[in-house]
Amino acid sequence: MTAMSQARSIVEIEGKFTSAPMKGATTILQGAIVVTENSLAMPGKTAVGLTVLGIAEETAVNSGADAAKKVNTRRGTFKFFNLAADAIVAGDVGKDCYLVDDQTVAKTSGTNTRSVAGKIINVESDGVFVKVG
Incomplete structure (x- = not known):
């Protein structure tokens, strides 16, 4: 990209909330620490290589395949x-x-x-x- 030559619209997001695809056959309870493993959200657990997204805004149940449902999280x-x-x-x-x-x-x-x-x-x-x- 080249440097700006004119003013542009400012697009901002607070960054407090996010939504992530859930691992299949998983339930994440409201208030739980939510992590990602292999790009899929799941409840926090003892393991290495996990990334914490935040806490679950509400209980989310994915009774289907991987990524069939998303969980909303809050930082x-x-x-x-x-x-x-x-x-x-x-x-x-x-x-x-x-x-x-x-x-x-x-x-x-x-x-x-x-x-x-x-x-x-x-x-x-x-x-x-x-x-x-």
Whole structure:
């Protein structure tokens, strides 16, 4: 492309919401951490190579083939459960945390078995606020 020679219309998207094709035979519950694996959305889980999209805006059920349905996700900072066996503490604020399942995060990668969930924003006695997506 060449540089602009005249004004152009500005096209903007907030980038807070997205929609992604779901893996077949999958249910993603409202509020669950949503990840992609092989370009298909599914609930968060312990695995490497996953990309966190955000949380599910509503429960989505794909009882058909891969990509037969989409799930709507939202980026932001949300509270998740803190894995007691690998607990995140106040000193971890600002660091990455790692996926355990669709509602739980941990301090470490579990010896390279977990994907990054997002950035730790705050730690409370009943959970961890994590910026995801």
